Amino acid sequence: MRKLRLNDEILLSVEKPARYIGHEVNAIYKDTDNIDIRFALCFADVYEIGMSHLGLAIIYDLLNKREDTFCERVFSPWMDLDEKMREHKIPLFALESQEPIRDFDFLGFTVQYEMSYTNMLSVMDLAGIPFYSKDRDDTYPIICAGGPCVYNPEPIADFIDFFYIGEAETNLPTILDLYKDMKIAGKTKLEYLEAIAEIDGIYVPAFYDVSYNEDGTISAFLPNNTHAKPRIKKQILMDVTNGSFPEKPIVPYIQTIHDRVVLELFRGCSRGCRFCQAGMIYRPVREKSAQILKEQAERLIKNTGHDEISLISLSSSDYGELKEITEYLIDTLGKEKQVNISLPSLRIDSFSLELMQKVQEVRKSSLTFAPEAGSQRMRDVINKGISEKEILDGAKAAFSGGWNRLKLYFMLGLPEETMEDVEAIADLSHAIVEKYYELPKEMRPKKPSIVVSTSFFVPKPFTPFQWSPQDTAENFIMKKGHLWRTIDKKTIKYNAHDAETSVIEGVMARGDRKLSATIMAAYNKGARFDSWSEFFKYEYWVEAFAETGIDTNFYTTRVRSEDEVFPWDFIDIGVSKKFLYNEYEQAKAEELTVNCMEGCAHCGATIYKGGICYVDKHGVEKPDINTN
Amino acid sequence: MLTNTELKSPILIRIKFEKQGALRFIGHLDLMRTFQKTFRRADIPIAYSEGYNPHQIFSIASPLTLGIGSVGEYLDLKLKESMDLDDLISAINNASPEGIKVTAAVMLEEKAAAGMAAVLGASYTITGKINDFDLDGLLSKETITVTKKTKKGKLKEMDIKPGIFGLVHTGDGLVMILSSGSTFNIKPDVVLRELCAFINQEYNRFDFQIMRNDIMMGINPYVNLVGETVTPI
Structure with a gap:
């Protein structure tokens, strides 16, 4: 039996101790003597939220497929355990090995919402890691962050060694390869950061200086290190059909927010709603083939034992083969294995209601x-x-x-x-x-x-x-x-x-x-779990704003x-600032813009050389985009 | 009990399993969910209930208190088609998380399944700070009165002595056989608290490790130890 970091007395005095024990079916264990890179992958919120996030499962699987890397999960201890860990000076640990993350090579955050920034600081605090990058010597893990929030990484720039802008599948393996080589060669953290700063998608905030105008707006944002690129290009996986996908996701013991297996129909959204960040940053739309989805659905159910499968995307009605794949899943997994199919993010029209009717039958x-x-x-x-x-x-x-x-x-x-x-x-x-x-x-x-x-x-x-x-x-x-x-x-x-x-x-x-100083000040006052109404205290923030001017x-x-x-x-997300401003003007004029299925609005995402810009929703290649 | 060849429909099976290590911190409902998923992964031909929301037909006897390990838990399940019992055991074990292990399986007659409600006792082995306990001293008291909180939150006095069927030091530790089940349920930590009080030892639940050995469906309270007991398998 593998060890547990927390003793019985602590585990039995907190709510849902199963949050902290690991040991779930499909969790990965490795012999730490035989691996080169230890990666703590953190979703800075409670277990049930973090375990419902597909991105985390994708990265966990991607990194653990490497023989040289052991990627483990870290979540925010709930407030009850948080207090006990501080009281008993128990360092924050990763779920698999139950070992303190202070000794890992990397601590990587997936940052899904702004209100989790104080939880990120809390994770570092509990782990015994200094908050500011400048205060961490080479003995500490390298702290990195990715996810939708880091498309504006600046508020947390002072805390993070490097940001990864975009989808992990493309260049995260590259930067780990480089880490291994440089660690063996005895290079310093600075040398490593300089090396990865030359890789697309990597942003090292310490390598840039910001100067401001009198009114507080930015006058210049310039690299101060010759290795740093003036512009950071968003990374996306173009071939989502053949991309790495976790076919053996971890099966939690306790009920999580989404207690089911999930399959991505496509990434991105062609709709172009002007308020929606996901609709812009994940451009262009990239569909996954229905054939691979069918195969993966079957394997996911077999490997997890879940009784529900969810087909997810930003706008599932736009998936060309939605009807076909839904009917296939009902006939196979639904009828033979009592698996429920769930279809969130549908536009409510007769087509999707008919599908939902089939999926749910009576309930x-x-x-x-x-x-x-x-x-x-x-x-x-x-x-x-x-x-x-x-x-x-x-x-x-x-x-x-x-x-x-x-x-x-x-x-x-x-x-x-x-x-x-x-x-x-x-x-x-x-x-x-x-x-x-x-x-x-x-x-x-x-x-x-x-x-x-x-x-x-x-x-x-x-x-x-x-x-x-x-x-x-x-x-x-x-x-x-x-x-x-x-x-x-x-x-x-x-x-x-x-x-x-x-x-x-x-x-x-x-x-x-x-704002890094403000977040720090709010945390020091006690701000944590700000996305939870029972813990959110506006006063902490009001005081922090005042103190930091x-x-x-x-x-x-x-x-x-x-x-x-x-x-x-x-x-650089591919979508141009000029396009966005034009859309802002269109908004004020109450004018509509075509969506990517109807025509091209020339947002700039064609530079990614694929996806819906080149292939329509039925997989047919479009005529040359520039002649549209 | 039926042998493997005397199949009847529906097929009722009782399995005995261990729940140890980290799995001690999985509560009863989560354990149910864990078995549901394990049966699906193991491709067990389990029967489903009728109706709009079909669910697997199985039940677990006598929920275990969080934090306590066990080598004697029981689960009854209904299969829609027959399966060799050794194959069943290995299929479940191959699909189970570490900490759950099936150790035996038998086929039941239909009426025996109701036996789960007839759980009367449970046996526990306690290790830790047990050496100074005066077992005979405690048992020689006329009554052993404890205050218990009722479901409504009121305090109620209760004599637990009739529910202590056996209490003995063994090579493995202190063995307790206690009344269990829906009518008269005594938890081992209640007895530990009384044993401590009797010798003025300060009680701390975490001075002890508790393991449930087995549960019993029939018990003769006048026999001091593992005498006239019937375990579910």
């Missing part, structure tokens, strides 16, 4: 609609590309199909929003409820359950709205109150996000390097000029 779960905005005008501003008629037809079809639980998602505070647009959220919701009562009486045995949720819009880097002022917290609260008063609460349940969290998220999303409005509500140098401008 009706709730359906989720994401109109994002209430008025047609606002949906055009954000380039949502869906009409009110399509939404109402979808609702009607859903009700006729026997669904009577609908969840509706909207955003408040979108650019150009007026109070009429806020009221339109209530109007659209009411119109949806009416569709239910238009059904003949015998088709509606009970009252419908309609839940409207609103989040506050936070402008993100690399979207057309990166120039847009974020709405003020006061406006958020006022709009939320107005909607609450307008919505008919007899038929609709209304939930709204917290405005204060959105302010912090907004500061971090478009923040610069000065940060005016939140500079980052959130300020109007930015077209030619402003953004902290993230040195990253």
